[in-house]
Amino acid sequence: MKVLQNVVAEKETNFFTNDDTLKKILEQMLDKEFYEYAVRELEDFGALVCGEIDVRAKHTDREGEPRLIRYDKYGEEVSEIWVNEGYKKTVEQTYNTGIVGYVHKEIPQLGRKGNYVYSFAQGYLLSHAEPGFAL
16 A cells, blocks of 8 residues: 555656656667757656646646637637637647757757657657657
């Protein structure tokens, strides 16, 4: 019983630092310079996803799901999708990491474009909390 209590008491704090398999894949697939950059960035991103993004994702799943707003206050059809502010914050934070863009544009710290391996690693980590972003 004591072992179970210790396991339950330990809260995940970073989805990247505890994933040895992902680290090994990145080490095999990326050159040394890119791997070192990826580890630094994914450590930060893994903590962000495990922390505040995960909290916001739970809110979105339970209380803040997107809604279709068919009509405005005048009865005019607008057909807009409403999303909560936390969801918008997650969009902003994840896209600012280059999760999509660095495949097509330069990573400033490296002076070259990213690649799909790095982008997929980011998406994989994000899917631990917000699987809808990875689809």
